[in-house]
Amino acid sequence: xxxxxxxxxxxxxxxxxxxxxxxxxxxxxxxxxxxxxxxxxxxxxxxxxxxxxxxxxxxxxxxxxxxxxxxxxxxxxxxxxxxxxxxxxxxxxxxxxxxxxxxxxxxxxxxxxxxxxxxxxxxxxxxxxxxxxxxxxxxxxxxxxxxxxxxxxxxxxxxxxxxxxxxxxxxxxxxxxxxxxxxxxxxxxxxxxxxxxxxxxxxxxxxxxxxxxxxxxxxxxxxxxxxxxxxxxxxxxxxxxxxxxxxxxxxxxxxxxxxxxxxxxxxxxxxxxxxxxxxxxxxxxxxxxxxxxxxxxxxxxxxxxxxxxxxxxxxxxxxxxxxxxxxxxxxxxxxxxxxxxxxxxxxxxxxxxxxxxxxxxxxxxxxxxxxxxxxxxx
Ligand SMILES: [Zn+2]
Numbered sequence: 001x002x003x004x005x006x007x008x009x010x011x012x013x014x015x016x017x018x019x020x021x022x023x024x025x026x027x028x029x030x031x032x033x034x035x036x037x038x039x040x041x042x043x044x045x046x047x048x049x050x051x052x053x054x055x056x057x058x059x060x061x062x063x064x065x066x067x068x069x070x071x072x073x074x075x076x077x078x079x080x081x082x083x084x085x086x087x088x089x090x091x092x093x094x095x096x097x098x099x100x101x102x103x104x105x106x107x108x109x110x111x112x113x114x115x116x117x118x119x120x121x122x123x124x125x126x127x128x129x130x131x132x133x134x135x136x137x138x139x140x141x142x143x144x145x146x147x148x149x150x151x152x153x154x155x156x157x158x159x160x161x162x163x164x165x166x167x168x169x170x171x172x173x174x175x176x177x178x179x180x181x182x183x184x185x186x187x188x189x190x191x192x193x194x195x196x197x198x199x200x201x202x203x204x205x206x207x208x209x210x211x212x213x214x215x216x217x218x219x220x221x222x223x224x225x226x227x228x229x230x231x232x233x234x235x236x237x238x239x240x241x242x243x244x245x246x247x248x249x250x251x252x253x254x255x256x257x258x259x260x261x262x263x264x265x266x267x268x269x270x271x272x273x274x275x276x277x278x279x280x281x282x283x284x285x286x287x288x289x290x291x292x293x294x295x296x297x298x299x300x301x302x303x304x305x306x307x308x309x310x311x312x313x314x315x316x317x318x319x320x321x322x323x324x325x326x327x328x329x330x331x332x333x334x335x336x337x338x339x340x341x342x343x344x345x346x347x348x349x350x351x352x353x354x355x356x357x358x359x360x361x362x363x364x365x366x367x368x369x370x371x372x373x374x375x376x377x378x
Contacts, residue, residue: 032267033296037326038334042205042254044162045331048138048174049204049255053106055139056169057082057089058132060125061115062146068121070179071146078145078180082110085143085183091242092193092200095310099247100257101282106200108141126175138167139174139203141196148179153219155179157199159332176203194231194244201228205331206251209322211338223338224313225305225320237313246310249278249289249303250324254331262288270375272359277306277317277368284367292354292374297326300339302356306368317368319343319358345370353377 059082062068064075086108097105114128122144129140139160148154155178163172176199182191209226223229224236227244228251234241252258264273264287276286290302301322307314321343325335340349340356348357353376360371 032265032293032299034293034299034324034326035265035291037297038250038254038324038331041326041329041331041334042256044329045159045205046164046167047256048159048163048167049100049104049257051104053104053139054137055106055108055141056111056129056133056137057086057108058111058125058129058140058142059085059113060122060129060142060144061113062122062125062144063116063118065118066116066146067119068116070122070148070152071144072149074147076147076184078143078183079185080145080183082113082143086110088183088189088191089193089196092196095193095197095243096200098309099252099279100255103257104204104255106139111140114142122177122179126177130169130173130175133169135168135170137169138172139169139176141200142175142177143183144177144179146179147181147184152179154181154195155199157202159203159205159330174203176200190242192232192235193242194227194235197227197244198231201247201251202332204251204255206247206255207332207334207336209248209336209338211341213323213335213337223341225311225338225341226336228336234310234313237315241313243310245313246279246305248301248322248336250291250301250322250336252278253289258282258288262286264290266290266292266374266376268376268378270373272371272373273302275302275304275319275370275372277304279306279309279311280367286369290372290374292376294323294354299324300354300356302372302374304361304368304370306363306366308366308368316344317361317363317370319356319361319370319372321349321356 089108116124125142129142157176160172160174209223209229211222221229224233226248231244278288292300307316321339323337327333345358345361355375357373
């Protein structure tokens with residue numbers, strides 16, 4: 001859910017790069033067009049996925065006679081301040097610290113409320129929050145105090161325009177916006193936070209993923225293994241779960257949360273790899289991701305997901321395979337498709353050209369590893 005058509009267009013406009021240096025040489029281990037393009041895309045946004053990331057949290061007052069059809073026709077309003085919301089976001093901070101291997105930490109601070117008039121749209125809330133934000137703020141998280149209708153999206157997020165250093169949200173327009181639903185009294189101060197984590201993912205320039213390439217742009221979020229798809233998957237299994245599933249290895253790598261040493265690349269031939277589950281702390285050496293180029297714009301990614309922590313809902317460890325296709329000018333536009341979401345030991349996947357076999361999968365002292373063999377037909 002999460003990103004409706006018109007905001008997608010707005011986000012892309014905001015992210016259009018002027019004077020971007022496509023001729024720039026990218027340092028790294030990978031000398032393929034697809035990876036170079038992804039690294040350049042990433043570099044347009046500087047270090048937005050690293051370090052302390054300052055976010056202002058802003059409640060937007062929606063008038064009871066609002067004409068924006070995104071809102072439920074109801075007089076009920078959220079009775080929380082921006083500071084109250086900040087107090088409920090601790091698990092979101094923990095989630096990103098965990099998945100970034102301690103390299104990224106959103107810092108939420110409460111800012112003054114904003115409001116819109118009856119004939120203004122919800123997006124105006126975000127414009128006002130950006131206008132009042134201080135220079136050091138890199139993103140605004142706006143929560144409407146009215147719920148969206150059941151058929152409307154829960155919210156949206158965008159990375160804003162390119163930015164190398166002084167990434168003030170006032171200039172980049174980086175923002176996340178959500179309706180009030182997840183913070184209503186029904187949740188008794190224990191809100192689900194997966195939607196915010198998903199939208200924060202967009203603010204890190206992450207794209208959606210889906211189980212079918214045909215699903216792109218159709219609002220189908222059907223992969224349970226990625227925060228950027230069915231973010232509510234953990235809650236569907238365990239109603240007490242509050243966080244989204246974890247991040248995909250390709251997003252972690254492009255965010256700078258994995259190092260080159262954690263990623264292997266195979267262009268031809270046959271090779272065996274030992275992969276360590278992506279939720280393993282970096283103090284444990286080893287590969288987290290294997291990438292196989294298909295052509296100038298597409299790679300296959302292979303990783304191991306451990307069914308623990310944020311991915312407990314998956315019930316068993318597995319190897320997962322995605323097709324990652326560069327599209328457009330932002331990471332946001334990459335097309336990430338599940339090729340196999342549950343490949344177990346003894347099984348293999350093949351498209352006729354690339355064959356991936358899982359030879360062994362072992363969990364010892366909560367460390368999950370898998371031996372795989374990748375064969376590329378010549
Ligand atoms: Zn989304």
